[in-house]
Amino acid sequence: MEFGINKKIKVAFICQMSSEFVQDxxxxxKKSEFIGAWISNTVEGFKNLKDFEIHIISSHPFLKKNYSFNEDGISYHFYKSGIPILDRNWPRIFRLDVLTKFYCNRRKINKIVNFIKPDIINLHGAENAQYSLSILDLYKKYPVLxxxxxxxxLExxxxxxxxxxxxxxxxxKIIRNCPNFGGDFxxxxxxxxxxxSDFKFYNFYYPNGTKIDKLSEKKSDKDFDLLFWGRTIKDKGAEDFLILVSKLVADFPQLKACYIGPIQQQYQEFLRVRSIELGxxxxxxxxxxxxxxxELYTEVLKSRILVLPTYNDRFPTVLREAVHFRIAVIGYATGSIPQFNTGDERILLxxxxxxxxxxxxxxxxLTDKSxxxxxxxxxxxxGIKEFSIENNCAKMAAAYYDILKIIK
Structure with a gap:
């Protein structure tokens, strides 16, 4: 069976991602928030797997025109979403994109996919309908993971x-119709x-990036005892974190805690008022x-303990990165988080x-340094072994081989 350029296996990632590298x-x-760091990390790993030709397909905010480029053997295909010509998001009172089930996005994705003619499509995230709906147009034509x-x-x-x-x-609908899945246990x-019906499941994690390895040896003053890291919303336990801080302050009056992550101004004000009430x-x-x-990792490294009081998660990226930084982790036994303690207690749940x-x-x-x-x-x-780029990208590659019935 012949694949891609020089018999490489063409893999199309349908996803949502942006990074400093991409935006440059x-x-x-104008520039926007970076998203989907786990996609960037995965791409980094596949640069070293010479059997594969990787194509990234994603929308991007504030894009002047649909744009493709290739760097380090990875092809990137970005398309405009939102109101045609005006380059704006649809207003909440008239979401034509939602009413048409993201027809324009699906059409653009399908056009890119059919131009690439991949051997396999890897859809990253069934829950993001603005791009994941496209897989329902494609799964009968192409093998899909x-x-x-x-x-x-669950949110x-x-x-x-x-x-x-x-x-x-x-x-x-995607979960009912597609037969191959990957992710945490x-x-x-x-x-x-x-x-x-029956399905195949391939176990792997999104890997930590190569920058994490270098940063893990960096020394930093610990200005904060507790860290909340991620989207600052109730679902992720933002209010539980605040209550925890208030209880600890009774024993540790000088205790310092911080929130790192996107937060709506109204919710931040709610938490601030609540913190006054809690003292x-x-x-x-x-x-x-x-x-x-x-800047992000510089601030994260200043904390001793990551608190993960999340009510809805699979296996958070911040957990994977925190253990790499030798930051202690406490939290709720949500999703696949307890899997990290298989064989030994490494985080407190x-x-x-x-x-x-x-x-x-x-x-x-806080009181027992040993x-x-x-x-x-x-x-x-x-964590070094479990979340390495080499280990997890090799597992993803093995999944592609198995779905395509290629013996390696």
Whole structure:
């Protein structure tokens, strides 16, 4: 069987991603937030796997025109989304893109895919309907691997708007129709509950990036005892984190904690008012979204303990990166997070909502340096192997070989 250029296997990643590297090369009206760092990390790993020709297909905000380029053997295909010609997002009161089930996006993705003629498509995230809907047009024509990033139906929401409904319906339809999936162990269980037919599941994680290896040896003053890192929303435990800080302040009046990650101004103000009520406003710092990777990791490295009180997650990227930095991790036993403790305790977990256990675990780590060092070293050693680019990209490659019935 012949594949791609020089018999390479053509793989099309349908995803949503942006990075500093990408934005420096695109014709943009203005820069935007970086997203999908795990896609960039995966691409980095595939640069060393010479059997593959990787094509990235993604929309991008503020794009002046559809744009493709190639660098280091990776092909990037970015398309404009939103209102044609005007280069703006659709207004909430008239979401024609939603009403048409993202017809324009699907048409652009299908055109790119059919131009590439990939041997296999890797859809990254069934839950993002703005691009994932396209796979329902393509899965009968091309072999497909769906990599799970999360499950939108598990997210708590105060409103059942049309966008959420179409995302939930799209996710369910993709999982019912596509036969091949990849991701963490708990995602396999979730898919089994949603399907009535057999499917194949390939276990791997999105890997840590190569920059993490260099940063893991960097020394930094520990200005913060506790860290909340990620989207600052209720679903991720932002309010549980605040309660935990307030309880610890009674024992550690000088304790410092910080939030790092995107947050809506209204929600930040809500948390600030709540921190006053709880008596811990002076102990909290909001860093918000840090656009530069260098700035982000510089701030992250200043913390001792990452708190993951999340109610809806698969296996958070921030966990993978924190253990690489020898930052201790405490949190809720959500999704596949407990899998990291298989064979030994490396992070401290509690049931969802058990802030008393979080308090006990945090207090022990703050007062027992020997225990802290032992725990973080075990997590670091295990994480180096478990989340390496080489290990996980090799597993993804093995999945492609198996789906395509190629013997290696």
């Amino acid at each position: 090369r695109l014709p943009l009206w 769906v990599t799970i990033q999360g499950f939108v139906y 708590t929401s105060t409103r059942e708007d049309r966008i959420r409904k179409i995302r939930v319906a799209t996710e369910a 708990d995602s396999m269980r979730m898919i089994k509950e949603m399907r009535n 811990c406003e002076s102990n909290i710092v909001f860093h918000g979204y840090l656009r530069s990777e260098e 509690s049931d969802q909502g058990d802030i008393a256990k979080l308090y006990t675990d945090a207090k022990k780590l 225990y802290f060092n032992s725990l973080t070293e075990k997590a670091f050693v295990h």
